[in-house]
Amino acid sequence: MKFSTREDIEAPAGTVFAAASDFAAFERAALRRGAEVARADLTAPPGAGTAWSVRFPVRGRMRRLVCTLDHFDPPNGLVCRIDGSGFGGAMTLNLVALSRGRTRLAVQLEIRPLTIAARLMVQAARLNRGAHVRRFEERVQRFAAQVELREAQRRSG
Numbered sequence: 022m023k024f025s026t027r028e029d030i031e032a033p034a035g036t037v038f039a040a041a042s043d044f045a046a047f048e049r050a051a052l053r054r055g056a057e058v059a060r061a062d063l064t065a066p067p068g069a070g071t072a073w074s075v076r077f078p079v080r081g082r083m084r085r086l087v088c089t090l091d092h093f094d095p096p097n098g099l100v101c102r103i104d105g106s107g108f109g110g111a112m113t114l115n116l117v118a119l120s121r122g123r124t125r126l127a128v129q130l131e132i133r134p135l136t137i138a139a140r141l142m143v144q145a146a147r148l149n150r151g152a153h154v155r156r157f158e159e160r161v162q163r164f165a166a167q168v169e170l171r172e173a174q175r176r177s178g
Contacts, residue, residue, distance in 0.1 A: 027127040028165040032172035034118040038096035107139035
Protein backbone atom coordinates (compact mmCIF):
# COMPACT_ATOMS: atom_id res chain seq x y z
CA MET A 22 0.00 0.00 0.00
CA LYS A 23 1.45 3.36 -1.02
CA PHE A 24 0.74 6.87 0.16
CA SER A 25 2.25 9.95 -1.43
CA THR A 26 1.75 13.67 -1.28
CA ARG A 27 3.68 16.84 -1.89
CA GLU A 28 3.61 20.30 -0.40
CA ASP A 29 5.18 23.59 -1.44
CA ILE A 30 6.70 25.29 1.59
CA GLU A 31 7.69 28.95 1.89
CA ALA A 32 11.13 28.22 3.34
CA PRO A 33 14.61 27.41 1.98
CA ALA A 34 15.44 23.75 1.36
CA GLY A 35 18.02 23.71 4.16
CA THR A 36 15.43 24.87 6.68
CA VAL A 37 12.90 22.28 5.54
CA PHE A 38 15.52 19.51 5.65
CA ALA A 39 16.59 20.58 9.15
CA ALA A 40 12.97 20.28 10.32
CA ALA A 41 12.45 16.96 8.52
CA SER A 42 15.60 15.53 10.07
CA ASP A 43 14.91 16.78 13.61
CA PHE A 44 14.68 13.21 14.86
CA ALA A 45 14.63 14.21 18.52
CA ALA A 46 11.39 16.15 17.92
CA PHE A 47 9.83 13.14 16.17
CA GLU A 48 10.93 10.88 19.05
CA ARG A 49 9.23 13.22 21.55
CA ALA A 50 6.05 13.31 19.45
CA ALA A 51 5.95 9.49 19.33
CA LEU A 52 6.45 9.30 23.09
CA ARG A 53 3.52 11.70 23.61
CA ARG A 54 1.34 9.37 21.52
CA GLY A 55 2.15 6.35 23.70
CA ALA A 56 5.01 4.80 21.73
CA GLU A 57 8.31 3.58 23.15
CA VAL A 58 11.28 4.82 21.14
CA ALA A 59 14.91 3.77 21.55
CA ARG A 60 17.71 4.92 19.28
CA ALA A 61 20.31 2.22 18.60
CA ASP A 62 23.41 4.46 18.55
CA LEU A 63 23.23 7.49 20.81
CA THR A 64 26.83 8.61 20.32
CA ALA A 65 26.97 9.40 16.60
CA PRO A 66 24.99 12.19 14.95
CA PRO A 67 22.07 10.90 12.84
CA GLY A 68 23.10 9.74 9.39
CA ALA A 69 22.91 6.76 7.07
CA GLY A 70 22.73 3.64 9.22
CA THR A 71 21.12 5.25 12.25
CA ALA A 72 18.30 3.06 13.58
CA TRP A 73 15.41 3.37 16.01
CA SER A 74 13.45 0.61 17.68
CA VAL A 75 9.82 1.62 18.16
CA ARG A 76 6.98 -0.10 20.05
CA PHE A 77 3.47 1.30 19.73
CA PRO A 78 -0.11 0.16 20.31
CA VAL A 79 -2.26 -0.80 17.30
CA ARG A 80 -5.65 -2.42 17.74
CA GLY A 81 -4.98 -3.29 21.36
CA ARG A 82 -1.59 -4.95 20.80
CA MET A 83 1.91 -3.60 21.05
CA ARG A 84 3.63 -3.68 17.67
CA ARG A 85 7.37 -3.37 17.15
CA LEU A 86 9.29 -1.98 14.21
CA VAL A 87 12.79 -0.88 13.41
CA CYS A 88 13.31 2.26 11.37
CA THR A 89 16.73 2.50 9.71
CA LEU A 90 17.97 5.58 7.90
CA ASP A 91 19.17 4.16 4.58
CA HIS A 92 19.86 7.37 2.68
CA PHE A 93 20.69 10.74 4.24
CA ASP A 94 21.46 13.48 1.70
CA PRO A 95 21.16 17.02 3.13
CA PRO A 96 19.38 19.11 1.86
CA ASN A 97 17.92 16.87 -0.86
CA GLY A 98 16.17 14.15 1.12
CA LEU A 99 16.27 10.97 3.09
CA VAL A 100 14.98 7.39 2.99
CA CYS A 101 13.97 5.48 6.09
CA ARG A 102 13.52 1.70 5.80
CA ILE A 103 10.86 0.18 8.03
CA ASP A 104 11.05 -3.43 9.23
CA GLY A 105 8.35 -4.74 11.54
CA SER A 106 6.66 -7.91 12.61
CA GLY A 107 4.89 -8.90 9.42
CA PHE A 108 5.52 -5.62 7.61
CA GLY A 109 8.24 -3.95 5.62
CA GLY A 110 8.38 -0.66 3.82
CA ALA A 111 10.05 2.67 3.34
CA MET A 112 9.40 6.35 3.82
CA THR A 113 11.03 8.68 1.32
CA LEU A 114 11.32 12.46 1.65
CA ASN A 115 12.53 14.40 -1.38
CA LEU A 116 13.17 18.14 -1.32
CA VAL A 117 13.40 20.31 -4.43
CA ALA A 118 14.34 23.97 -4.16
CA LEU A 119 11.82 25.80 -6.35
CA SER A 120 13.42 29.16 -5.58
CA ARG A 121 15.63 30.65 -2.92
CA GLY A 122 12.83 30.74 -0.34
CA ARG A 123 10.44 28.06 -1.61
CA THR A 124 10.81 24.27 -1.41
CA ARG A 125 8.71 21.37 -2.64
CA LEU A 126 8.49 18.49 -0.17
CA ALA A 127 7.45 15.13 -1.62
CA VAL A 128 6.69 12.36 0.88
CA GLN A 129 6.08 8.72 -0.04
CA LEU A 130 5.22 5.93 2.38
CA GLU A 131 5.11 2.34 1.18
CA ILE A 132 3.96 -0.51 3.39
CA ARG A 133 4.44 -4.12 2.25
CA PRO A 134 2.85 -7.02 4.14
CA LEU A 135 5.19 -9.97 4.66
CA THR A 136 2.82 -12.43 6.34
CA ILE A 137 -0.74 -13.59 5.79
CA ALA A 138 -1.93 -11.77 8.92
CA ALA A 139 -0.28 -8.58 7.69
CA ARG A 140 -1.94 -8.99 4.29
CA LEU A 141 -5.31 -9.20 5.99
CA MET A 142 -4.59 -6.01 7.95
CA VAL A 143 -3.51 -4.17 4.79
CA GLN A 144 -6.57 -5.44 2.93
CA ALA A 145 -8.80 -4.13 5.73
CA ALA A 146 -6.96 -0.80 5.59
CA ARG A 147 -7.56 -0.59 1.83
CA LEU A 148 -11.29 -0.64 2.48
CA ASN A 149 -10.86 2.63 4.36
CA ARG A 150 -8.08 3.97 2.12
CA GLY A 151 -9.65 7.39 1.66
CA ALA A 152 -9.56 8.15 5.37
CA HIS A 153 -5.95 6.93 5.65
CA VAL A 154 -4.87 9.03 2.65
CA ARG A 155 -6.63 12.08 4.09
CA ARG A 156 -4.90 11.64 7.49
CA PHE A 157 -1.52 11.17 5.81
CA GLU A 158 -1.96 14.32 3.72
CA GLU A 159 -3.19 16.32 6.73
CA ARG A 160 -0.12 15.37 8.75
CA VAL A 161 2.23 16.40 5.94
CA GLN A 162 0.29 19.67 5.53
CA ARG A 163 0.51 20.31 9.29
CA PHE A 164 4.27 19.70 9.19
CA ALA A 165 4.62 22.12 6.23
CA ALA A 166 2.57 24.78 8.06
CA GLN A 167 4.76 24.44 11.16
CA VAL A 168 7.94 24.87 9.10
CA GLU A 169 6.48 27.94 7.35
CA LEU A 170 5.43 29.45 10.68
CA ARG A 171 8.89 28.94 12.19
CA GLU A 172 10.52 30.43 9.10
CA ALA A 173 8.18 33.46 9.18
CA GLN A 174 8.96 34.00 12.88
CA ARG A 175 12.69 33.69 12.21
CA ARG A 176 12.50 36.29 9.42
CA SER A 177 10.41 38.76 11.40
CA GLY A 178 12.43 38.81 14.50
